[in-house]
Amino acid sequence: NELLTGVREDVAVKIYGEDLKVLAKKGEEAAAIIKTIPGAEDVTMERTAGLPQMTVRYNRRKLAQYGLNIRKLNRYVSSAFAGSKAGVIFEGEKRFDLVIRFDKNHRKSINDLRSLYIDLPNGNQVPIKEVAEISYKPGPMQISRDNTFRRIYVGVNVRDRDVESLVNEIKQKLDAGLNLPSGYYITYGGAFENLQRAKNRLLVVVPIALALIFILLYFALHSLPQTVMIYMAVPLAAIGGIYFLWIRGMPFSISAGVGFIVLFGVAVLNGLVLISRFNSLKLEGVSDIRERIFLATHERLRPILLTAVAAMLGFLPMAISGSAGAEVQRPLATVVIGGLFSATLLTLVVVPILYALVEARSDKRRKRKLNSGLTMILILLFGLGMLFTPSSTQAQQADTLQKISLPRAIQMAKTRFPAVKAARLEVENQKALKKTAWDIGNTEIATGAEELGNGTSDGITNVFSVRQDFDILSINAKNKVANQQIILSQTALQLTVLEVTREVSKAWGAVYVARQRLLLFEQLDTLMRDFARAARLRYETEATSKLEYLSAQNRTKQVAAQKEKAFRDYLIALRQLNMWFASDTLFTAEDVPEQKLEEVKLLLHDPIKNHPLLQFYNEKVLLANEKYRLAKTEFLPKFSLLYGNQKIGNQKGFYKYEIGLSIPLVFAAQSGRTKSANINRSIAKENYLRKTMEVQSQYRSLVEEYKKWLSTWRYYRREALPVAEEQKRGAMTAYRQGAIGYVVFLQNVSDAMQLEFSAQEAFASYLNARFKLEYFINSSTQK
Secondary structure, eight states, rough: OOOSSOOOOSSSEEEOOOOOOHHHHHHHHHHHHHSSSTTTEEEEOOEEEEEEEEEEEEEEHHHHTTTTHHHHHHHHHHHHHEEEEEEEETTTTEEEEEEOOOGGGSSHHHHHTTTOOOEOOTTTTEEEETHHHEEEEESSSEEEETTTTEEEEEEEOSSSHHHHHHHHHHHHHHHHHOOOOOOOOOEEEEHHHHHHHHHHHHHHEEEEEHHHHHHHHHHHHOOOHHHHHHHHHHHHHHHHHHHHHHTTOOOOOOHHHHHHHHHHHHHHEEEEEEEEHHHHHHHHHHHHHHHHHHHHHHHHHHHHHHHHHOOOOHHHHHHHHSSSTTTHHHHHHHHHHHHHHHHHHEEEEEHHHHEEEHHHHHOOOHHHHHHHHHHHHHHHHHHHHHHOOOOHHHHHHHHEEEEEHHHHHHHHHHHHHHHHHHHHHHHHHHHHHHGGGOOOOOOEEEEEEEOOHHHHOOOEEEEEEEEEOOOOOGGHHHHHHHHHHHHHHHHHEEEEHHHHHHHHHHHHHHHHHHHHHHHHHHHHHHHHHHHHHHHHHHHTTTOOHHHHHHHHHHHHHHHHHHHHHHHHHHHHHHHHHEEEETOOOOOEEEOHHHHHHHTOOOOOOOOOOOOOOHHHHHHHHHHHHHHHHHHHHGGGGHHHHEEEEEETTEEEEEEEEEEEEEEOOOOOHHHHHHHHHHHHHHHHHHHHHHHHHHHHHHHHHHHHHHHHHHHHHHHIIIIIIHHHHHHHHHHHHHHHHHHHHHHHHHHHHHHHHHHHHHHHHHHHHHHHHHHHHHHHHHGGGGO
């Protein structure tokens, strides 16, 4: 520390300022505060005063009386004790300065200075003590500077804690309890300063090391997913390193940081060995992922364990060392040993799991690409056509898509959507599992002998024996649980169908509304083009100004841009709708008059008792009841039956039989499972009540929302839209005839179009509310 920072102690609290006395005072206050902090030992302040100095203080009145000056007296004092040049001595070609001063015996005490005689102007001499006060006074022992700034320091050695936490606590205490004058400030040095420098270097070195490890792994494997799999060893190793440091009570230090760098490089080797073997087995033709993982893990387990154990044993002497330099060796070795321990164990578990997941997904992706190749080609061609044709042509192409009605869209989604298929398969799965209720256990067939040995020939030989256990008293409860599981899966299927119906309806309605909005923008675009042509004609005939003409052109371009945006929204809605069909054919919503969609009569009623969502939660309650009854059957006895054919010596024809009854003598485990099943019953009931309240509240809110948007849409259709259409036609006719200017024309057209767009938004909200409401009120028709 002293060589690097000029401080012997572990931590140096440096106080900078101008006045040495103020520095000394603040240093004493800082030392007193630091002594109260746990772990701060050997607190010492740098000595800056207390060195005795011979001080000469001149009496200026006597100097004036004798006709002397201070400069002459200072020269006498300097010459007597330090020496001064009095002349030059020549010795051949050499020249030496002649220096005079007191001899050694007259430069030892303050009396020698007091006895120094001074020449007066009249030729007499007087001792210097006649014109000055000469005495010992304490002076600065040393003046320390850093970068030309005066400073003192308070040295602190650290005991039983780490340097960084101690310095942070010192900072907190000094900031709160030490008041420094303006211009004075504190820095921290010593081992802490070295620690900070090293940490800053580690902030650069560690990311670079991690990045290099990742790059080298990628170059070795040429696969980003597999590189990430192996790279998982880095956090896994860090877990063990940190945990072992915590167990041994060691703080993070620079040597520990270096240990982490070493650890990260070693830890990834195990994963690399494992993944490389996975890849080689794949190239050798082992296509089954499970078999590949078991073979590779079995072959590479011994090398991985030997490598890790050898490394840990190699670092063990450093970890338990107590000799010189152990404070540097122990953290490094502890980090490496702990990290290798956790990384090795977790890598053997995590890497195979990640490999299985990634490979399974890759296989599915390859199959999906083969099956959907035609679909992708069609979509690509469709998309290219959309990109390189104008929007009007795009709209015509989109309109050439196959039309699909709402009932047919719902039926197709029910048939093809994977979620519905999975729900149907779950019903079949539960029906297949019902057979497990009749599981009475395995039949045991055995043979053997007894009472043999010591040369006897009368031993008993069991030619064969058959043993069967019977758990017949729980079969009825198991059957009821299985039946309830089937009912629950059937209800889940109904609920899935309802949810798919709702979402498909909303997607179909979104396509319908987006297309209607696009048609509305096309009408507006046509109207604005006619307006632009009329404005140009009026401008050429000097009926209007150029400003009116430019405004008309700008408004026309703005409408064209809005039409393009509406077309893109229509394409997005199309993609959302076709997702539900799982088909290579692209569909669009059927052209249906808006009034026909409004004519649907919804029978509003309270759906609480009949809705599949509530039935699903009610079936969960019933299932929990059956599981509780099944748990209680564990208290019932179980039976066993044994029959055997025996031979005693050479005589045959003997047999044996056993009828057994097994009952639990200690009911702790059975009681716990039964109690848990009873608690699950209560949980299922509470969840049913909660869902009932949620569905009831949601249904009533949807009824009000449906009525609100239905009345709003009817107002627009019956009153506002006819007026808006008449307003547009009248404004265009009047503008062509010159009856109104472009400002009035734009105002009328904008008002009319705003009404039509508001009507479209009201219609979209009406459809959305209707489809949400049908999720509840049509539940009886979906059963």
